[in-house]
Amino acid sequence: MRWDIDWIEKRAQLTPFKSAIIDGDTQKxxxxxxxxxxxxxxxxxxxxxxxxxxxxxxxxxxxxISYFDFIFACLKxxxxxxPLNWRLSVHELNQIIEDCTPKLLGYHxxxxxxxxxxxxxxxxxxxDYEAIFINQELAYAINVDETHPWTIIYTGGTTGKSKGVVLTHANIQWNALxxxxxxxxxxxxxxxxxxxxxxxGGLNALTIPILVMGGTVLFSRDFDAENAIHLIEKESCTILLMVPTMYHLISQTTAFEKATFQSVKTFLSGGAPCPLTIYEAFSKKGIAFKEGYGLTEAGPNNFYIDPNEAKKRNGSIGKPMMFNKVKILKTDGSSANVNEVGELLLDGNHVFDHYWNNKEATRQTIIDGWLHTGDLAKFDEEGYxxxxxxxxxxxxxxxxxxxPLEVEQCIQNHPxxxxxxxVGLAHPKWGEAVTAFISVLPxxxxTLEEIQQFCLSKLGKYKVPKYFNIMRELPKTHVGKIDKKYLQTEYQSIVS
Known part of the structure; x- marks a missing residue:
């Protein structure tokens, strides 16, 4: 063992009385x-x-607060x-539970x-849960090192079955550092x-790094734009990560027009490409705003950009962080040059260890030590x-x-x-709207209501298409495949 992995105990020794966690809903x-x-x-x-x-x-x-109780108890x-995604259906949750076979489940x-x-x-x-924290003094001495798994975070899979991303103590701590x-x-x-x-994003992007550093994490359960602004100013927040949908809703409020955000050093956007209109809304108020890039399998933090540079380079995720490596591979396997597009590859101690019970998916994702993200990227002359x-x-x-394949497989099961x-169609609020095009058997x-209810019974609500289009026949390419590019181009107006 190269280091003591129980860093929350060390932090408690260093700054015992510093506020670590605040419940923004109850003020506890x-x-x-x-x-x-x-x-x-x-x-x-x-x-x-x-x-x-x-x-x-x-x-x-x-x-x-139970998230912190559970993750740090497991640490020890x-x-x-x-952590389980409550947006999934019962069927999807049971698949995950069958895969990871937990010995105990905490639930709200x-x-x-x-x-x-x-x-x-x-x-x-x-x-009964709060009673656990009274007079528990059992001694224990568990030999756990940094290579041992600490969390399994399930992410979607192109086969329609979630994959369990195994993050070790080292993965999470290196992302934090x-x-x-x-x-x-x-x-x-x-x-x-x-x-x-x-x-x-909720667990590892800022929450764990700030706790490692001895800062304060404020959490809230249900997003409300007006209340978010209130909490940011009341608790003097300095750095925040939200998805574009949240920023879109915030920027539409009267509270946003009045807010000064004097304590905030940076607003970070992640989870989806951020519309330029949001950049503009924050820029008009002179507020630092920038984008990040990550994925469950790596960090999720991988790049850094100064907010002043972000203003000049809208859409840039910045340059690689201190302790990771990045490269872009073209389809022929060669490294991309300036402004050439290819697949983004990542390497570093923050990259996940393996997929739980899925050696084949691990083998296809980590090749020669590099994580193949499946995302297409490029870099400019200055390395952004x-x-x-x-x-x-x-x-x-x-x-x-x-x-899409997971949703298609679900819909295809309807008789x-x-x-x-x-396909995903650009949407001003959601970033992209899940949209389904369906042809019916002779x-x-x-009905639209019938297929929507069918999907709701099988899929997490956020996966259910926001738009359904029942067509006599789906367009095909010259080789007989469904022409998704045509659908995205010709039907974009239905969400505008």
Missing amino acids: RWSYREINQRAHSLACFFMEQGIKKGDRVALLSPND IGAIFV SRFNDLMNEELASIQVDHQ NTIVSWNLSADDVTLTYLPMFHT FYIVGRKKEMIITGGENVY AVFEVAV GQSL
Whole structure:
């Protein structure tokens, strides 16, 4: 073991009384000492339940103090934390649970209807849960090193089945260190986390790095643009990450017109390409605004750009951070030159270890030590990088990844459907709108309401197409394939 992985205990020793976590909805506050003690108590409880090193512990909850309890308790005893995406359907959640086989599931009462009754569970917003943190003093000594898995975060897959991204202690800590050094984070930084903490953006982009540095994390459960502005100014937030949809809603409020954001050093946008109108809205107020780039399998932080440079280079994600490597490969396997487009590859200690129970997917993604992102990028004469497209047909809607094939497979299972194509159409609020084009079998009928309800029963709500178009026949290319480019071009107006 090269270092003590229990850094939350070290942070509690260094700055015991500093505010670590604030619940923006209830105004409840926890110091580093209190956060560490809660983690210790929950770790004792886990062990009493028979949870051992390497066992999975899952959590199904909106943003809540229980995320910090669970992840740091797992840190202490070598268990593996699995945050679950509550936007998924029961069917999809059960697939994940069958894959990672957690020994215990924590759940919030908001999601009682998604619960798997066969699992050992505890309700995290119940008095029995809070009772765990009273007089738990069990001693333990678990040998956990930086190569051991700490979390499994499930992400979408082109096969229609989620893949579990295994992040080790080293992966998460190196992302934190890289972010601190490259973005100049300090103990004075305060962030507001609205992104769901089952998502790497909510958990690893700023939350963990700021806690490592000794700053303060403010979280809230349900995004409201007016309240977001209120919390930012009330708690003197300094750096924030939100998705373009959130920024779009914020920029439309009267509160935005009046706000000064004097404490904020930088607003960061991630999860989807950011419309230039949002850049312009923040620029008019003289507020620092920039984009980032990441993915669950790497960080998610990989680039840095100074906000002043971001103003001159709209759409640039910046330059590689201090402790990672980046290259772009063209289709012929050669390295791209200036302004040549190719697939973006990443390398560094922050890159994920493997996909849980999926050696083949791991082999296809990490090749010769490099993570193949599937995203298309280029760089300019001064080394600034730009994402220009996606090698795969992934749709990003409201910051969430949606894979067309998964949605197509779902729709194709309806007995009245003959053919289906799912594409993303540019949308002013969501970034992209999931849109389905369907042809019906001869002699069959299908209503828009019927196919929408069918999808809602099988898919997470954010994956269900926002627009359905039932056509007599889908357009084809000269080789007989469904012409998705034609659909995207000819039908863009339906979402404008």
